[in-house]
Amino acid sequence: MKITPELIKKHQLTQGEFDKIVSLLGREPSYTELGVFSVMWSEHCSYKSSRIHLRKLPNEGKYVVQGPGENAGVIGIGGDWVVAFKIESHNHPSYIEPFQGAATGVGGILRDIFTMGARPIAVLDSLRFGEPNPKNMRILAGVVSGISHYGNCFGVPTVGGECKFDDSYAGNPLVNVFALGVCKKDEIFYAKASGIGNPVIYVGAKTGRDGIHGASMASAEFDEKSMEKRPNVQVGDPFMEKLLLEACIEAMQTGAIVAIQDMGAAGLTSSSCEMGSRGGVGIDIDLDKVPQREKGMTAYEMLLSESQERMLLVAEKGREEEVFHVFRKWGLDAVTIGVVTEDGILRIRHQGRIEAEIPNPALADEAPKYDRPHNAAPYRKFPMEGPAEIVEVDCNAALLKLVGSPDLCSKRWIWEQYDYQVRTNTLAGPGSDAAVVRVKGTDTSIAMSLDGNGRYCALDPREGTKLMVAECCRNLATTGAVPVAATNNLNFGNPERPEIMAQLVESIEGMAEACRHFESPITGGNVSLYNETLGEAILPTPVLGIVGLMKTAAPVPSAFREEGLSVVLLGGFGTTDATRFGSTEYAKVLLGQTWGLPPALDMDYELSVHNAMRAVAAEGLAGSAHDLGDGGLAVALAECSYGGIGAAVAIPDGRADFSLFHEGPSRILVSTKVPERVLELARENGVEAVVIGATMKARLQIQNGMRSLIDIPVADLSNTFESALPNLIHTTNHA
């Protein structure tokens, strides 16, 4: 086939990129080679717009065993044990086909984990949808059942996550899935091919025509014709993935496997070229040997197929049978399809012809890297100035409205569809500040939190991102855990627009600063750009998945458990002003507007609050602990009360709406029998702490001075909290 400018454009390559291909090859590429380059050089696979900025992120630390560049990051958790974890997005496919898009998103990240030799023990997901309406709720229901279907069948608990709404996600929902697995340090596997003459073995599901050009789809904006891309979405089979997991882990124990890599985005192409380029070797593949689901597939189709549940591995020559034996036991295809060569070239044969012959470094290392213009002011959708006067409303009504609002209401309808307990490790599951899973065979547990705040980032990408990192670390601190590493998913719009690129750069720099401050290096992650539909970008939404360690024990619960305990506000009341108040859920829900700036963050103070909290937890002083986040103090108190125990609390005089609902960071609510000691530990850490009241049965009361601001039966709060999402789904489905 002749390579025309139209064909180049169809492959989403620029003329400049095409010229570079010609100069790297020393000739024009074949049609198949053009396809290979188009996926490997897509934004999704090459990170061409973000790579130069991702380098700013810290990626080293005393716990880090493997930083970015492998299938997942790895950290030591004490003894011989390590955990591998990463986050991955499946945003574009989830809009086009919610169920399969989300399901295969789970499948993809799980393969990234067990490719490393680690058995997945936890999944968390971060979801964003347009404001509730029939269409958006159908997407939500589809996404949730896709995650549920895949994770439950595979047998990994989905232990936490978050779900928020904003109309900027209506045409571009976000589905970010975090997974974490565990293994011994000497059991880690890498995707680095080596050993000239070693066989390259294909295992798992057969190759079909599904998902061709999925990576390229994920690298373009949506338009009116997006639904025509449905055939680009892959179909997942969690049962096959479960077999693949067991077979891979068993095969790894034979000692016959040299390297292993899953076939994710860009399938066979990226797995072979990445394994080859990491090992500095070539790979020679004969496509005739690839197990195929359909007849008459071309080399182009086989190379670009994103059929799920497939792996590529390099075994020691002469020990193939040991590997085949294991895969036969699990009823899976395992076929030698190629060989490791010394020439560093990815060579693809099909029906006696050489279809592609590309130096591996050209595909991987020589991929374009852009310093896209970002000198514009970050795109800002919201005004700096709020309404001339912020009218105060009845606080009881405001609180009820907030706890029943889409962002803050209970997500039980979602997480009860996930098996959050399988593998019997879940010490704190969904609905907790942080999820906690124990690692059997050790006395260590892993605490995890997944968080993002598009609204803060839209108002100030740098400060918003720092606030998000701080919140993640605060979530861990409430359970008593110490954050040690993180993975990030950067969801942004079109990087070719300088004002979007500026958001991305600001956000990465803010993340770098905060992750350094909280000693949580980024060991890998994902960038999802072009999240735009018809030219309208999503709110800039960096999502952080943070991993912390703690000694295995029942974690500090987030809800009040006992009446008559003192309620301490660790960190103090905080402050706000008319500008910063515009970033709150209160402003969004009660005033219907967003403006101004996110809350002010002092990272030194924030860290001191975490240290104080950990000291309180370590001494066993906390009956409960819950951090203040969206919705501020009043919402946090309500959240502590849903279990049936409320509180009577007094706050200082001042504007009631500000003091109850502002979202100043660095604050944690602790219920305790020994407030004096909690205050003392706060003082030792240089942190303000105030006894604001005591827990009591069945009511939440807040007053300032002699004025009652809030006085509500806890049952009313929890009913509103629990019924909101089912009502939204029910009413919108029957609208």
Place this chain on the structure above:
Amino acid sequence: MKAGVVVFPGSNCDHDAWFAINENLKGNAKFIWHDSPDLGDVDAVILPGGFSYGDYLRCGAIARFSPVMAAVKKFAADGGLVIGVCNGFQILVEAGLLPGALLRNQDLRFICKEVRLRTETSNSPFTSLVPQGSILRIPIAHGDGCYFADDRTLDELEAEDRVAFRYLDNPNGSKRDIAGILNKERNVLGMMPHPERACDPLMGSTDGLGIFQSILANIPVLSK
């Protein structure tokens, strides 16, 4: 006691059952691969939860044809104790060892939550140490847990004291709130809730222990 935990392709609570018995109860459990024609030296068999064969076609419908199931049937016929949890219950029903069927949950969604069960009978080797009427907090995690049988069968189950557990707040539409049943000979139990998830104080409930302790206590009697 030596318990055999059967591993079908797609079983995913096999390790949890193994851990509950070996670690929480300090018993002795081993895995039995689904294509073993015999069970080896075991005193009780556990069919664990999960998605055997992907639960394609119908939950448990393919697993019943596994070679190991012929051995399980023979073991049960000879009086051996067999407990099927969740997918294991579905397999027992498909294999004809227990009556009835497990249908899609009535609201059509997968549900994972802790539920309260009432122990309906202590007259079984699985519940002899669990007082009749006692309330157990045990989690469920299933998409197809709605127990169904015709009225005659249900009447018979009740008349013969073969309903082992009922839900206090029926989560899935099961007929007569049934959560677990026994066979006529009372040596086969199928239940949708997961007792192996309620054997460790760290997991929030230890109400499942009584079921395994009962098995443990009854093995010597039965194996004579």
